[in-house]
Amino acid sequence: MSKNCPECGNEVPDDAHFCADCGHDFFQKNSGGRSSESIFSNGKIFLILIAVVVVIGVAVILSSGFGGNGNTDVADVDEHDVDLTITEVSGYDGDDSGKTYYAIYTYALFNKVPSDLKGYNIKTTYVDENGSEIGHEIEKLDNVYYDSDYALSFGHYDTYKKPNPDHVNVEIIKGGKTVDNYTSKIDQSKIDYLN
Secondary structure (H helix, E strand, C coil), X not given: CEEECXXXXXXXXXXXXXXXXXXXXXXXXXXXXXXXXXXCHHHHHHHHHHHHHHHHHHHHHHHXXXXXXXXXXXXXXXXXXXXXXXXXXXXXXXXECCEEEEEEEXXXXXXXXXXXXXXXXXXXXXXXXXXXEEEEEEEEHHHHCCCCCCCEEEEXXXXXXXXXXXXXXXXXXXXXXXXXXXXXXXXXXHEHHHX
């Protein structure tokens, strides 16, 4: 069986909910001069789609820092509180129960540190001339830093395999995120076991 659409006259199956040509809702009822309108009638779906697009657009703009590159937020700016200058990387060899070991460590002048060192870590990575990591040390900054006009040593790395470091990379980390990074070429004449 079939029926005709009262809006466009198109013939549709008897059990059709909507007209395939004009979208007329066959189950829309009129009672007392009021119609119970579906969400799809009178352009409501169009208005809902526009509202969804606007909400998504606002969310994207807010998450990208009002049109910035997405890499800067207020917390990042506040965390860049450590400034240091790597002055030297030194090294020596020693004997531990008849086995030779090698030690490398870094000296740096701390030009600026935050008043509260809690949550800051310092990661010192030693790298060879091929760009391969020799080893690294991670320490709490409050274990390394004290108020001094002299260079402080940190990043003490020991190994039984004789390393040949080319450069050192020092990262300041807060909340698991690197907030500052310093790299310096190593003067190998300062490393005793290489001379």
